[in-house]
Amino acid sequence: MNKLKATLLTKTGLNRVLIRLSHEIMEKHASIENLALVGIRTRGEIIAKRIFKNIDSLYNEKIYFGTLDVTFYRDDFSSNLGSPKVGPSDITFDVNNKHIILVDDVLYTGRTIRAAIEEIFSFGRPASIKLCVLVDRGHRELPIRADFIGKNYPTSINEHIHVYVQEIDKKERVDLLTY
Amino acid sequence: MHKLETKHLLGLEFISKKDIEKIIDVGFIFREVLERPIKKVPTLQGKNILNLFFENSTRTKISFELAEKRLSADVTNFSSSFSSVQKGESLKDTVQNIQSMKMDCVVMRHPVPGSCIQLQNYVDSVIINAGDGTHEHPTQALLDIMSIKEKFGKIKNLKIGIVGDILHSRVALSNIFGLVKLGAKVKVCGPPHLIQRDIEMLNIEKTYNVDELIEWADVLNVLRIQKERMGVGIIPSIREYRKFFGITNERLLNHNKELVIMHPGPMNRGVEIDSEIADSSQAIILDQVLNGVAVRMSVLYLLLGNNELES
Numbered sequence: 001m002n003k004l005k006a007t008l009l010t011k012t013g014l015n016r017v018l019i020r021l022s023h024e025i026m027e028k029h030a031s032i033e034n035l036a037l038v039g040i041r042t043r044g045e046i047i048a049k050r051i052f053k054n055i056d057s058l059y060n061e062k063i064y065f066g067t068l069d070v071t072f073y074r075d076d077f078s079s080n081l082g083s084p085k086v087g088p089s090d091i092t093f094d095v096n097n098k099h100i101i102l103v104d105d106v107l108y109t110g111r112t113i114r115a116a117i118e119e120i121f122s123f124g125r126p127a128s129i130k131l132c133v134l135v136d137r138g139h140r141e142l143p144i145r146a147d148f149i150g151k152n153y154p155t156s157i158n159e160h161i162h163v164y165v166q167e168i169d170k171k172e173r174v175d176l177l178t179y
Numbered sequence: 180m181h182k183l184e185t186k187h188l189l190g191l192e193f194i195s196k197k198d199i200e201k202i203i204d205v206g207f208i209f210r211e212v213l214e215r216p217i218k219k220v221p222t223l224q225g226k227n228i229l230n231l232f233f234e235n236s237t238r239t240k241i242s243f244e245l246a247e248k249r250l251s252a253d254v255t256n257f258s259s260s261f262s263s264v265q266k267g268e269s270l271k272d273t274v275q276n277i278q279s280m281k282m283d284c285v286v287m288r289h290p291v292p293g294s295c296i297q298l299q300n301y302v303d304s305v306i307i308n309a310g311d312g313t314h315e316h317p318t319q320a321l322l323d324i325m326s327i328k329e330k331f332g333k334i335k336n337l338k339i340g341i342v343g344d345i346l347h348s349r350v351a352l353s354n355i356f357g358l359v360k361l362g363a364k365v366k367v368c369g370p371p372h373l374i375q376r377d378i379e380m381l382n383i384e385k386t387y388n389v390d391e392l393i394e395w396a397d398v399l400n401v402l403r404i405q406k407e408r409m410g411v412g413i414i415p416s417i418r419e420y421r422k423f424f425g426i427t428n429e430r431l432l433n434h435n436k437e438l439v440i441m442h443p444g445p446m447n448r449g450v451e452i453d454s455e456i457a458d459s460s461q462a463i464i465l466d467q468v469l470n471g472v473a474v475r476m477s478v479l480y481l482l483l484g485n486n487e488l489e490s
Contacts (some may be wrong), residue, residue, distance in 0.1 A: 072220035072250075074213070085338075088211035122217040 002160065002177040008153055009174035017150040018047065021132060022054035024148050025101060026061075034097060034127060036064035039114050040104045041087055045163045047134055048103035064098060066091035073115035076100070093123035101148070105163040107133040110144035135174060137161050183481050186307040189295045191356040199321070199357055206325050206470065206477040211250070213473055224254035226483055229277060231287040232258045232309070238444060238468070239309050239319070243286050246475035255282075263342045270294060272299040284483055286290035287311070305482045313347050314384035318478060319443055322471040324361065326463050327398055329470065330439055335362035340392040342368040342424060343402025343451060346360075346375055346413075350443045351402060353380050368392040369424060371411070389424050393431065398439045401426050416451050428453045439463055 007018060029035050039048025045067045052065050071086040102116050117129055132148035137155040153176070155161065160177045183198045191199065201338075212220055228247050230483060232240055246256045257273075261416040270289070277285055284305040287295055292314035299306050310316040324343065339358055339376055344365045345351045358365050367374060374385055386392055393399065414420050422426065440452070440462040448454045456462060 069208075071220040084207065086208055088208045118221070122215055122219070122242075124216060 002179060004175055004176045005159065006176045007173055008151060008161070008176055010024045011033075011172040013176060014172060015135075017134065018050050019054055019058075020149055021134075021148050022051045023134065025051065026059055028057060028147075029099065032061055032063055034064075034099050036065045036066065036093060036095075036098045036100050036126075038091065038100055038102050038120070039115075040102060040112060041067055041069045042168065043163050043165055044102075044104035046167050047105055047163075049133070050147060051103065056083075063091040066093065066118050068119055070112055070115040070119055073119045075111060075115070091123050094124065095120060095126050097127045098125045100129045103132045105134045105138045105147050106161050107131070107144075107149075109137055110142035113143050113144050115133050134163060135161050136142060139152055181453050182412070182484065186482070187295075187299055188317050188478055188482060189299065189306065189308050191263050191314065191320055191353045191360070194317075199324070199360060201329060202321055202474065202481060203325050203475050204428070206321070206474040207329075209473040209476040209480075210470070212476070213469065217385070219249050219251060221251045221482060223250040223483055226252045226283045227281070227317075228254055228255065228284045228286065228479070229253045229280070229282045229304075230256045230278075230309075231273065231285055231289075232256075233287070233289045234310070236288055236310070237238060239288065239316075241311075242468070242471045243309060243318075243475055246473050246479060247286075249472070250479055252284075252479070254367045264362045270297065271283065271301070274298060277304060282478065307478060307482070310349055311351075312349065314349055315353045315356070317353050317357075318471070318475050319350050319488075320357045322467055322474045323350075323400060323441060325353055325402060325470045325474050326441065326467045327363075327439070329466065330463060331397070334358065336364065338364045338395055338397045339400060340366050340368060340396035340398065341400045341402065342389055342392060342426070343404060344373045345369050345378065346373045348402050349406065353401075354400060355383055359383060364393060369422075370414070377468075381479040389426075390430065390434070393426075393434045393438065394436075397437065398441060400441045401444075401452050402448055403443065403445065406447065421450055425450060426452045426456055428455045431449070431456060434451055437461065441467060444468070 030040045037052050039045035055061055055063060066136045067088050069087045100120060113131060120126060120129060130147040133146045134150040136146055136149045138154050145148045158179045162175045162177055164171045164173050185194045185198055187343045212218060230243055235306055237281050244254055282304045284378050286307045288309040292312035295306055295308040308315060308317055316416050341351050341354060355365055359382050367385050369385060371387055378385055438461060440456055442452060442464045446452055446457055448457060457464060
């Protein structure tokens with residue numbers, strides 16, 4: 001049974017974090033000509049969309065946008081019974097020489113990001129790849145770190161962080177659960 | 180999740196509507212993978228697949244091999260012409276070899292109907308039927324269904340006509356099982372002696388008049404007339420067949436209607452189908468070929484995904 005331990009971010013808090021992340025991404029990229037946001041399905045896609053909209057409304061700039069489904073690239077494919085429903089990746093721009101920012105909701109072992117990086121390369125050769133996550137909960141199993149972090153929250157291994165977004169869950173907040 | 184109810188793909192008669200729908204849905208996702216500059220994903224890394232072809236095949240074999248390679252599986256090919264192999268015993272022999280080679284999956288084409296069903300009694304590997312005699316050819320039907328769905332966005336209540344040698348066609352039989360399960364209306368057409376007498380038992384209709392079929396159908400699946408059956412008392416002559424059952428240009432012009440034309444290939448242009456029709460925009464024959472790779476990737480992915488071999 002999952003038990004709610006704490007709410008890490010409320011709806012307002014989540015929104016503010018996303019605005020800060022949008023500013024940070026713009027601050028680090030003087031030229032946005034080749035900048036692209038790529039959200040990892042399913043909740044990373046929603047978060048990436050929010051950041052995309054923020055950059056549009058705050059800076060009046062449109063950057064490239066795409067989504068990735070990393071199911072086919074996962075290393076735990078044969079044992080991972082509970083993985084989300086598979087869907088198509090949707091990257092319509094030319095990946096070559098783009099500065100890609102991968103967006104995901106929770107950074108944990110780093111295996112999803114490893115899969116996403118590999119998948120990006122099947123579309124072309126980007127100039128660089130950076131990583132933006134809403135929550136970093138620690139416990140990395142691969143040498144991967146995030147460049148833009150919404151909230152750092154070191155967890156224990158039997159805890160679970162769940163990001164709820166309006167589009168999928170009909171509610172909006174980040175919860176810390178314990179098994 | 181990524182799992183089918185069935186362990187093998189022996190025929191569409193034996194799998195559920197839910198499984199068929201899942202295979203088609205995942206097939207469309209693999210279509211997207213096939214549009215990428217690098218059309219290969221590492222999903223089935225380390226899986227061993229044996230293509231066991233006891234009967235000549237070019238496109239099905241290439242299609243399976245491409246699907247397997249694009250999923251990064253390790254592929255082994257075994258071909259044998261029918262004449263060099265004696266049916267029953269050889270199959271059992273081969274089975275013992277498969278056992279000892281520890282294959283994860285066997286894709287088999289065999290001239291004897293039901294041979295795949297027999298194979299599953301002997302091996303733990305996942306078995307995929309790539310055509311067993313006049314029985315079934317499930318992946319062909321799945322790619323046909325996927326192509327129809329791509330064109331119309333649905334299958335339910337569509338009117339699908341199948342014309343040709345229904346009696347000897349595994350493509351027709353698999354199509355009938357699959358389409359009827361998904362709620363399509365199916366009508367078959369061909370010379371009376373080349374249609375099973377009680378085929379209505381499969382919840383479909385039949386007609387011996389191809390013009391009636393054209394008037395009725397949304398989609399026409401034109402089967403190949405196997406030339407090896409010509410002139411042996413089954414089909415008297417190409418000209419006669421073409422006159423009564425060929426999908427000719429003049430015939431379609433007489434029916435002023437939009438019709439989607441399919442063909443499982445290889446085509447005999449000028450016999451069961453005219454060149455002008457095969458190359459026209461209403462034909463989706465080349466889409467079928469592309470969907471064939473995608474749907475086979477889907478089948479392999481769904482069957483090999485979570486079916487850990489019983490040790």
